[in-house]
Amino acid sequence: MTRGAALGGALLVTLATPATWPLALGAFLIRGGIMLVALPLVVLPTPVGLGNVLGPTLTSMAFGSVSTEVLIVLGLTVVGALTWLVIGGWLAVVLEMEAIRIVALDEDVAAHDEDAAAPGRTSASPATGRTAARVLVARLIANIPLGLVLAWGLIRLVIVTYDELTSPLDVSMPIVVRVLRGAPEVVVGIGLAWMVGQIVGAVAARRIVLAGDGVGRALRFALHTSIRHPLSALGSFWIPTLGLIVVLVPSALAAAAAAGAVRSVLRQPDDPIAILVAVLSLVLLWVVGLVLAAVVCAWRSAVWTVAAIARDRTFGGSTDRRPGDWRRDRSSGTL
Numbered sequence: 001m002t003r004g005a006a007l008g009g010a011l012l013v014t015l016a017t018p019a020t021w022p023l024a025l026g027a028f029l030i031r032g033g034i035m036l037v038a039l040p041l042v043v044l045p046t047p048v049g050l051g052n053v054l055g056p057t058l059t060s061m062a063f064g065s066v067s068t069e070v071l072i073v074l075g076l077t078v079v080g081a082l083t084w085l086v087i088g089g090w091l092a093v094v095l096e097m098e099a100i101r102i103v104a105l106d107e108d109v110a111a112h113d114e115d116a117a118a119p120g121r122t123s124a125s126p127a128t129g130r131t132a133a134r135v136l137v138a139r140l141i142a143n144i145p146l147g148l149v150l151a152w153g154l155i156r157l158v159i160v161t162y163d164e165l166t167s168p169l170d171v172s173m174p175i176v177v178r179v180l181r182g183a184p185e186v187v188v189g190i191g192l193a194w195m196v197g198q199i200v201g202a203v204a205a206r207r208i209v210l211a212g213d214g215v216g217r218a219l220r221f222a223l224h225t226s227i228r229h230p231l232s233a234l235g236s237f238w239i240p241t242l243g244l245i246v247v248l249v250p251s252a253l254a255a256a257a258a259a260g261a262v263r264s265v266l267r268q269p270d271d272p273i274a275i276l277v278a279v280l281s282l283v284l285l286w287v288v289g290l291v292l293a294a295v296v297c298a299w300r301s302a303v304w305t306v307a308a309i310a311r312d313r314t315f316g317g318s319t320d321r322r323p324g325d326w327r328r329d330r331s332s333g334t335l
Contacts, residue, residue, distance in 0.1 A: 006310070007239060010302035013106050014295065023099040024301045025294035030092040033297075036248060037290065040256035085140070093135045093205075096301065100209050103305040135205045138215045142201035142222070146193040153186035199226050199233050202301075206308040236307060240300035247296050251289025258282035 014020060029037065160182040164175055173181075180187060203222035207213045213221065226233040262278045265271065 006236070006307045007303055009310070010103075010306040011299055013103055013306060014299045014302045017102050017106055017298075020099045020102050020298040020302065021291075021294040023095045023102075024297035025290065027092040027095040027099070027301075028293070028297045030088045030095075033293075036252070037286075037293070040252045041259050041286075089136050089139065090132065093132050093139065096205060097132060097135060097209055099298065099301050100206060100305050103302045104210060104309060131208060134208050134215050134218075138204040138208060138218055139197075139201040141215070141219060142204060143193075143197035146190070146197045149189045149193040153183075153190055156183050156186050195237060199237050202237075202304040203233075203308070206304055210305075210308055232307075236303050240296065240303055244293065244296045244300065247292045248289070251285070251292065254285045255282065255289060258285050 025033075157179060160179050161175075164178050164182065168175075168178065170178065200219065200222045203225055204215075204218040207218040207221050208215070211218075258278065258281050262275075262282050265274045265278045269275070
């Protein structure tokens with residue numbers, strides 16, 4: 001099975017199974033996509049505002065003095081992040097498993113899953129608590145490198161941000177650009193760790209759901225497959241991801257422009273028609289962006305599922321190994 005066939009077959013299955021769209025979108029939003037979707041609607045603070053808010057705190061931390069309020073905020077942030085990882089991760093896994101099950105049971109995909117009843121393989125079944133727990137653990141383990149890189153990157157970004165707020169070298173550029181320019185290794189490290197976690201986690205999740213493997217065996221299989229077929233893994237990850245970027249960036253720009261128009265007309269409350277048109281335009285653009293993102297997210301998920309089921313087969317081709325083979329559906333040798 002070629003990578004192009006997997007991508008094309010997954011796209012056809014995605015378009016034929018719209019029930020996977022909200023499932024994939026929900027998992028994407030829970031795993032952090034909500035920040036990308038909501039970003040066009042948020043007014044970002046100015047460098048002066050950031051300096052007024054973060055300057056005293058960063059200065060005190062730089063001199064080794066941390067207030068009780070800062071410790072409380074940091075503690076609540078850690079607790080919130082852990083809660084989101086467990087509860088949010090569980091919800092995302094349940095949505096992901098249901099999407100995997102729907103794609104695996106599609107008649108075009110299932111037609112090439114002849115070995116579903118063979119030892120070591122099981123057909124897709126509804127999500128259960130035990131299976132969801134295994135997928136969640138596998139996902140968390142696969143993203144341990146990302147967590148380590150994020151911890152290191154956060155410290156690095158705090159140092160660079162402090163330098164830019166206290167002694168900026170170039171105030172003509174936004175502070176976000178200046179910080180990223182001062183720590184490009186953080187961006188590269190986070191990107192690589194995120195990519196590895198997504199690839200290994202996606203393959204391991206489908207191995208657990210479709211083959212019934214345990215966490216360790218699924219992770220070993222995912223690592224072995226990714227290392228043995230790196231181009232295939234990178235293609236399965238980057239092509240749908242680039243498609244998602246192509247959808248999200250124009251949608252975000254359009255929604256940001258519409259949000260700016262809404263804020264502008266709200267300064268003139270004596271024109272209700274203009275306010276109504278601006279609000280409806282914002283809602284329409286935002287909803288269209290969500291729908292497009294849902295389709296692409298479902299395609300991203302289906303690519304891994306189709307590849308897992310038809311890894312050594314030809315998706316969309318004949319299921320006969322050679323003329324005269326006996327079929328388990330008893331269609332062979334009948335009149």
